[in-house]
Amino acid sequence: MSTLISLNTRLDWRDLAKVYRLIFLTVLLIIITACANIKRIVPINELKPVDVDPRVKFIDTNNIVEVETSAIESIEPEVVIESYQRLLTRGNPEIRKEALHRLADLTMRLAEAKMGREEEGEQTNLTPAVANASFSKAISLYEELVKEFPEYSSIDEVKYQLARAYSLNSEPESSLQILDQIAVTHVESLSYLESQFRRGEAYFVRKDYRVAEQAYGDVVEKGVNTEYYDKALYKRGWSFFKQSLFTEAQKDFFTLYERLLHQQKVGNSQNKLLNDLVNDTRRVISLSFYNQDGAASIREYFKVNGAQTFEDQIYDALANLYIEQERFQDAADTYLGFIKQHPVSLSAPEFHTKVIDIYKKGGFPSLILPAKESFVVTYGRNSAFWNKYKGKVIEDLKVLLRVHLDDISKFYHANAQKTKKSTDYLVAAKWYREILLTFSDPQIDSQYRFALAEALFDGGQLEQAAKEFETVGYVNVKSQYSRDAGYRALLAYQAIKYPKTATQLEKLLPSIQSGTKFSESFPKDPKAAEILARVAEQQLMISDVQGAINSSNKLLLLPAKLTRKQRERAYIIIANGLFDLKQYAKAEVAISELLTKVKLTKQQQLNFRNRRVEAIYQLADSARKEKRTNEAIELFLKVKRLEPNLKVAINAHFDAATLLLQIEKWSEAASLLESFRRGYPKHPLSQSIPEKLALVYEKQKNWNKAASEYTRLAAGQKDPELAREGFWRVADLYLKAGNKTKAIEAFKNYVWKYPSPYLLAQEGRYHLVGLYESSGDKQKRDFWRQKIVEFYAKDKKQNNTRTAFLAAESKYHLSENLFIQYQRIKLKLPLAPNLKKKRAAMKKALAAYNAIAKYEVAKFTTASTHKVARIYQILSDDLMASQKPKGLNEDELEEYGYLLEDQALPFEDKAINYYEVNAQRTTNNIYDESVKASIDALRKLKPVQYDKRERLEAFNAVTF
Template sequence: MIPSRCPHVSRIPLVLVFASLLSCTACSWFSSSDDGRGRTLADLPESRLPDVKTKVDVVDIDRIEQSYRRALAAAEEPQLRQQIMQRIADLEMMRSERAQLDATDVRRFYDKPVTMYRELLELQRNNPQPVKGIEADQLRYKLAKALSLDGRNDEAAQVLDQLAAADTQSPFLAETQFRRAEKAFSEGNYAAAEAAYSAAMTSGDNPQLKQNALYMKGWTQFKRGDYDLSLLSFAQVMDQLLGSSGAPEAMEQALIDLGAAKTNLVSDTLRVMGLSLSYLEGPKSITDLQAKLGGKRPYEYMLYQQLGQLYLEQKRFTDSAETYQHFVQHNSDSDFAPSFSIKTIEVYQQGNFPSLILPAKQEFVQRYGIRSNFWTARKGVIGSIATMYLHQSLQELAQYEHAQAQGLKAAKPADAAAAYARAANWYREFVQTFEKDPQAAEMTFLLAECLNEAGDLPGAMEAFERVAYEYRDPIRGADAAYAAVLLPQTLISRAQEFPDAKLMEWQERKIENALRFAEVYSADTRALPVLADAGSDLLAQQRFSEARIVAERVIAWQPPADGKLLFSAWLILGHSLFELKDYSQAEQAYTQVLALHPAHGNKPGAPSAQQVRERIAASIYRQAEASLEFGDKDTAISQLLRITQVTPDTDIAIKAQYDAGLYLMEQEKWSQAENVYLGFRQKYPQHSLTATLPAKMVLIYQSQEKWQLAADELVVMERSSSDPEVKRQSLYMGAELYEKSGRRTQAIEQYRRYALEYPRPFANNLEAQHKLTELYQATGEQDKRLYWLQKIIDSHRSAGAAQTERSAYLAASAQMELVQPSLDEFNRIKLTLPIKNSLQRKRAAMEKALKGQEQVLGYGIAEFTTQASFQIGEIYAQLSRDLMDSQRPRELDELALEQYDILLEEQAYPFEEKAIEIHQANAQRSWTGTYDTWVKRSFDALAKLLPARYNKQESRLEVSNEIH
């Protein structure tokens, strides 16, 4: 609720205010002392006991007045008489004040001084020679006081108005204007109050009074709803109190230096400014205010605090949070920025917005954490509260993402990996920020685990090493060290996943970590197996040429090696040949491995028979790739299809058949590609690649102009895809192809579903609706067509910023068609007797028809604007004609009938004039280049309505060139 007044400006009765003002002309509602607190006990002189021997004469007003009255009776000079009368009037004023203070009833006490002051003013007006010591403005001031003390406020106000008008240089002018403003304010006349406060601000030399006037001027503007102006006035007050420049951090001391009274004034000014801002555009209005003031103010943060707290008290949590965010966005380098960011989070917590708290804390860390400019500029000294909140937030963010990742791990591994990466980021930042913190070792271990789960194995390895050998954490050190041994081997085995693989470095790292583990954590049961596995062989080090030679020697060894060694040798040979890209020989080696597998393939770490078949398939697949590199696609396709015969149960066989189809499509061998993929679909109905076939089959069928089959494939895509965009495009393209194949029913169903399920992109949605109107027109389902015409109009209207010229065109076209019935209804109604009834129906139909055509005009589409303009002109012209063609009462004689016709013509004439005006406006569009059927028809209509002007026949002047 808006307060009626600032609490510092209490509603003091006018009578007492005048008594206060006239007893001390420099006073106001606020103290004028330097510190803003007024005089205190310390300012009083030292107390002393009075001298009991000293006698104080009692002043008798009556005796003094009698002396003055005797002097008045004896005085003859007019100027002296006026001076004596003023003394008597002042004495009467004192007597009246004393009587009023002593009275126990309510009555008028000041009639005598009022009469005398008015008499003196009259003498002053009639005396051309000024009386020394008597000024008219002073007399009016005293008269106004007397009237006010007597409760005659309206009369007092008139006297003050006279004073303000009569003497613009009066020393009483500033206070007079202030009093006039106060009266106007109390009466709710805020415009007059504002003008008077403004006058008070420019009069006199009392800075405190001027400040009060400025403050109250702001209130008048606030009361009038001029919140922008009131903000400017209150800002000037704040500038006077706190200064317009300086460091915001100095404001706290500045408030202390102001003293209690002016501190309260600051608080109240901020409060009303907060209200004004809440009635405008909130925090945006603060930045607008700063721009109007010509720059930022040191107390700007107080405005944000006030507005944010006001919103919070009103439980407008979102507005409160946005206010604090606005400050941070526009004052990112301010020392107050962290506390405002914290306030934002606290508001979300109070408002119970859990979904916003986490992003807000993320933003807090990004703005003020170790990687931020804020941190860098301050070299990490960001304040104890911000540091503590950063410590807490980093832990909470890391723990939240870690928990999210664990929950997603089973169902959504890809999402889990991303969550682990985010958790690792927060753990890493915590360790970097608080590297000496007691929790650093634990956080580093959790960092390593998250990096491992996220797939950042090198980073995980380094983090585990730090826990194991830098922190030597007694709780987690051994587990971290063991993980540091396993990770290099994992990196080697998954080397193809890392584009910057460093196999030799990882191998050396594995050996080094194994040795360190055995040394530092020798009591651990895993130490011996790790140490025993510290060696590596040629194949593990990817020294394939050397490994090939060794393998061939093992195979050729005499006496032959036992089955297990032979199995391993052929396996190493196959791997080496494969890595050396001798795929034909590798295929033969893997074939030998497969032959030996039943007897010797069961040893730990040995590949399964299926894996060997996969390697054979991979070797053939690589041969196909080599053929492709030489440009021999036919051979490559044959090799790919051979895989499906040699190792049909391998994953590569699946990929080979799939790729063979791709290469057939590249060669535009559509029929063969169709057969390959139909076979693929039949053999591998559940394979993930099968889900990708519909898109390829669409292209294959389109290339062969099998429109319906292509559309059927799109239906499969739309139903099976989990990608919303693929589903959307498939549905729309399917509708187009069904339409192209002549399957109207399916096309309608597809377009209808698209229009209902995919409002975005707006353009496609609108075109689907348009297609439905065309298809329903073709099927003769007019009701459904009308429904979708109206739907087009509604969609365009609700599209907002997404509206386009195309949507406006379609909406205008639909609107033109939908309003046609109202136009037909208007034309159908004839004016029959009784004319009043039929004319009433005609006018109602006319209003409806005009409204419909005006709706068409609202779209601003030239093609329909000219048509609607023509129709509006014709509506008025038709009403004019119908009036003239209406039935006449049969009982009229010739003279009455003539008069009746004249009356009808008078009624019809304005409509004909309106029709002419509208047709002329439509015809004038031709002047700017718009000339279509409807502009032409407006010209034709004008030729009938104004034939003298618009139905002129072109005349031709024949010129003779004959020389006479």
């Protein structure tokens, strides 16, 4: 304490109070620091008011009083001095007074110029006037003026210049004496304020702060709005400060500080003196609080005196002061004190960051992390500060937030990597999420989201980790982390342990989707092929066949080199998949490519060849169903062409033929059907070929081949009725073909094998009649005519007009032989036996023709009636033309003629009678050849009755 008192012998009770207070605060600070669990370096020399000086000087920075210049500025100084010296000798007091004043001022100016040159190191090339000038000469002149003319109107200015000359001549005491005189005797002088300011400066230098305070105070009181006001405030504040009168000092300094800030705002912010004054004023304010209760004193000051916009500057200045003194905890507390009072101030984030820097600089590592966490909480996205501001403020804040969040998250991540605890990894993840929620920059997002995903992965949150990895990998694809993130996402999905109840789809789908994204995003990556190949297999496992096909196609298109196994497996998956999905057109192409590019076992080759033609077959079948017949045929034939020995080719062969039948391409159809039967004679489908070929041959009118096929068809027919119909068809086709031999054979086979149905059998016999007729085999012809007649007689109940007609015709034609035989018997001598013979033949013929009537067939009834008439007429004619016995004379011959005529006439009458029976049938609209022939015969036999025109017209008018 004695040391402190010795620093200023003029201490009064106020000084002692300040000293005691300073000692108390120092001791209290030491106690607090000792109690705190923080290392603090206490400087050897504490900052005390007596040890601190102002950093801004005002004296002699410029000429305070300008000396009136000569009217003749171009005259050399030496000439002017000589002129003034001559004026001094004239004896006129007024002239001498002015000459002394001007000579003294000129000498002063020249001495100052000389001093300036010397300070700049330019002591050569001085003019004689400058070289001879000195402050001592100026002092002599000024003193002479004061002594001779004490009542001089400008004596205050002269004394001021004299004081200034003493000061520049390093005679401060003499200078101060003059200034004291001015202060006492020249209060109203224009230089009074300047003189008082200089007095204050002089006493301040002498550490007589009380007198200096009064001098400065006089300037402050009287010099408002002068250039000395701010300077006097500044120095009076310092004078108070030096006396430890901090409250008084703060009043001056804060008044000045506000004025200076305003000047900076409205004036030239580049003014060095102004800026220096602002800085030092702020410094001394902080020094005053430093020597009180530090930040607590600041808080109390503004509480009492009202808030100011520059409060943050004062806290910052005090904190920097503490930092200079290495009182790091006090510096941190100062910043934190401001933050507590003004949490949403624009300076708060900066101060908080400075706190963190202080902890770093002061060696307090345990406090750094909590401070950073507090920073994030106080200014982060959920804080009042964040909600209050926007734009550049927030953008600038983000820079700090990123630094702190980066440190926090890395610390916890590093700690988790040491402990290997899942919970520690999740703590790190929490901070990484905070970063991501705060920043939107893609690069920042990728960097920290990747770290977040890693922390989640190591923390056991595999599904979340995978999703975050995917965001990095596939949203910010240009990020340096993208590839690794995509791969890590896949690993995360694969590492997930699913519950036993999970389906295969639930287990594999995430890995499939992730693997697909990786291969699409990084196709050149060495892992892309392996991953995509695995994806395809997994898609098969969940029955996503189309997905497996797509993946395999992508695999084959990858720029990365594939292994042979990968490539071949891809071809197989594509080929099988397309077939299984019934995409047969694509399957055919894929299988064809597979067969040329993949080395397969014999069994595999067979399987795929089967699948290929099956695919083509299915395409053909679809085309058939959609009525694209030509396309279907071509596809069926393609199957046959590609794989003629495979089972499906057999069906394709047959189907192609069937379709050709449908579109009536008979030749092509026949060719295919015939080749099918040759190639597969025992195949079940061959059984239907005869029917198809029969149809083809019929359409081609190749009746012989058609009959041949129907023969096969009928022979193989299990249904007797269908077999019967087939055999009839065979006979009919041979008949159409004109193949008499085969037709006869077929009809004979039919009628002998199938006498029933009777009607058709009769037709068959009738065909045989015609065939033998055309072949000239009359015997067999008549044989079958006889069979017709016989079967007609047997099956009376089944007969109809057709069978009656056939029987009547057959009977009629069979009777023709009897007629011919009868007609051929001539009545020659001896007449009696020949007549008997003829009558016997006549009887048979008549019986035959008369039997025809029972069939009730008009054509053959009229024909047989006509034949009966002819038989009678022939006998009559033959009798009349019979051979006459030899040796008869003319009368005998005449008599013999009458006798024959008597014999012949009844027969003629019968003939006429039968002719007339036929002729009468015209009344029933029957007029056929036999009726006509009968009428013609009547014209000859009964010309009077029948050979009349109108009768003929009547006959001719009959229509049939």
